[in-house]
Amino acid sequence: MIATLVRKDFLTNLVSPRFAIGFVLCLVLIPFSILINISGFQDRSTQYRLDRDAAEKAAAEVRVYSRLRPEVVLPPEPLSVFGKGVSGQVGNRVQIWLGDKPLLAAGKTEAGDNPFLASFFSVDFVDIAAIVLSLLALIFSYDAFTREKEDGTLKLQMANSLSRSTALAGKLLGIFATLLPILVFSFALSAVLVLLARDVVFSALEWGRIALLFAASVVYLAVFVFIGVLVSARSKSSVTSLVVCLFLWVLLVFIVPVVAANFAESFTGIASRDNLDRVLKDIDKERDEEIRRAQASAGIPERWNCWWCSSDEDGVMEIYGSARPDFENFRRTAMIAEPIRVAYADKKWPTQKAYLDSLFRQARAAESLSLVSPTGVFRAIASAICRTDLASHARRMDGTRRYREGFVRWLQGRDAFGSFSWITPTDPKTFKTEDELVEKRTGGEFKTAAEYDAWASGQKDFRARWSKLSAIKLHGDSPDDFPFLDISDMPRYRDQAGALFSGLESSVLKTGLLVVATVFLFALGYVAFIRFDVR
């Protein structure tokens, strides 16, 4: 009996114009969203390769350890082709500093090179699915009973020896039998487009995740089918049912998520970035003061000479061609300063974490509020499945912080802070005294530094003074005399691949929520249909 009912409803739906139009809608919108996102992914992949090569080149072309500041470039997530989540707005580059832990990722966002494009929004497969599937579900279910009642076929049907449960089950299965092929077709089409696309490579793990996304879509579809059936069973006419369903659709799909974000923004404030920067600057000042005190108490003079030196923020220091005591001063400076710098990074972290937490809190509040709508739940689950949700990003950022710890440990393990190789590639055995340097550089014209200084103080033109000193070029006076540092054993950042279900712990609860909503709506629909006046 039920098979007959399902077959009848399926065929009626199949020949109806709404099936054709719904199918065409999917046929146009799904490829459109996938193609746009594949193109975005290709842009990001190109940018990733450029950034990664630049970062590797920068790390390979250093001669002293103090200049080594590896940059982590996070690879784009292939699943972002389906659901972008927050991946388009958080950046993908993390510079590793000694004096700071990674806070926010830098680098280009979805807007690319033109910041004005950030004011344009974009949709992905998940958004389109959330919009179109809910619409189709409602379009096929809003008149489940009202239409047949108006046509007068419902009472004919119920005149047979047919229980209401069977009638309802037949109706629902008929609707699902119509909608599932559309859903399967949408996913199949997307899969084909992904397979054909250059640069997008899915492993078995990714396909497994797409299967999970499919399962989530089925539950999402079911929720809206049951909403439609419930409204239909409570309405007097098809027109009423339709109007109610459409308004519910606009409300749940378009308005609730925006209201949720707006309320999250207005009721959970975030800490001020300017404020954070000011506090950090103060801590930096405190640190520099501590370094200065430590150096003074170690008896290191504040000023000294250097022949070729270059310094930069975060304690970068590179020295060539200096005399032994100067080298020694630089080495001791770094030996004292760098551990303090590293310790202060830990000291800054609670302040930075408080700021970061306030950002997370607001984003989570927006997500929690949007769970009022099945669309909000579906989006949250989908972005977790696609590994582009906030939690995935937070995991990756935690990874970069762990990487920094590993990098610092590696430096400490080779005693880099206390060695000459921190500041110069020059072999300590070849260090010379100042007198030797002056004698060699001037070609023997001056025997000691004091002799040269006495002569130089009588010279007006400072360029003439220098030209004497650069008469003979010594090996080791400039960076070009040395090879790059061998950093083959430096730890590298690895992006964790994860398992099929990793990172989905919180989604289980959300899926449970969706399933409970489905069962509840079904129960309500069942009761409403039992009480439905079929005449």
Add this chain to the structure above:
Amino acid sequence: MFRVIVKRELLHNLYSLRFLISLALVIVVFAAGAISFVRVTAASLEKYRQTQGQFLETMRGFTEKSATELAVRKQTYSLKPRANAFISDAKEKYLPNAVVFSAWNVFSFENKSGTSNPFLQRYDELSWAFIAALIVSFIALLFTFDAVSGEKESKTLALSLANPVSRGTLLSGKLASAVLSVMAIVGTGVLVSLIVVLVLGPGGLSPALAGEVLGFLAAAALLAATFATFGLLASVIAPNSNVSLLLALGFWLAFAVIIPNSSTFVAKRLFPIESSETIQKNVVAAFDDLSKNAPPGSWAMNSGNPFLPQHELRANLQRKRLQAEKDIHDAYYQAMFRQFERTRLVTALSPVSTFEYLTEAVAGGGYLRFRKAWDDMHVYQGQLLNFFKTLDATDQDSPHWYNPNENVSTTRKPVAFEKVPQFEESPLTLADRLGPALKYLIINIFTATAVFFLTFILFVRYDVR
């Protein structure tokens, strides 16, 4: 006769369920938006006051050191949160909202980090413009999709046309009544929002605000009319009201969801610009070129004596470098503006997008506001430079070798902070707003007229039985 039809249709709409539900929905969302706006504005104004205080404090610090320090140091001016953002926020949160300048150049613009949360999925503010774009377009379609096909099914269409009434009059009557119904709903929402904002918010009612509200209502009426004609079109094409509903929803998805959301794709594929890395490379190349051709000694440094001859060489080189960098960057900014404006022109295919651009112009915000501030900043930078040069000219101890990057070879005397010209952002004039909006207005009116004409032709040939 026209009035009779409008009255009948209007009453029909007013008594309908869709009118009641839309009204409830609109009132709730408008109120929610207004409350959210009031709370967010208070917080962002507080943040702005801090930023602005910091800005002035920094500038005062420079003036106390010397006039040259004031001239050469880069400063960041942030735009104030707009008081009428509840009409249209124009996505200002995501647009550049700060300008980096010195007396010598307006360098760049940036979106001050901290104004928006990068972890929060990008979303629209609940401003009037957003609510109207979403709901007006939707209910305008809802009021019209079965205007013809539905009446045909209920057999009243043939009866109506049995009277001495032309098909054109009937169609325009339906259009007018749909627009009036929608505007009644939106008007109520606007009123609710205005009351909340005026009672709880800091601002009061001003003639400018009244003008903006009227401008907004006009734009909303145009949007309603455009979508009502699309609804009528769907109603006339389709054989029955079920199909016309699906067609109408298809129009809505295309105009409200698909076209506006494909802008980034359109921009990058149709109007690509050079990458920022290339631009940086060009700047470095230009710098290398200048350094190579500079007379020897140009880089020598000795800041003790302002009259050291090398300072003049270096000042010349630094001015040339600044000019070279400015030329490259300004051309790049122009390319960005062009890319953005062309993309907007493409998306103007959708009446929802044109509505967004029109309300941006009405409220005087968003991209238009930024462009004006950007242009005005260049004028201000000229004033600041003149101020500095006049000051420098009166200083006997200065060699007047203008160096845009260093505080060496120009006046080293401090300057009274109160005398320094300050940048004041002026609101957009009517002409500033109308000019850029005109093309969108023309496109929108043209689309609406064309669709209405098409609908009319189809309706004339329509079998009403």
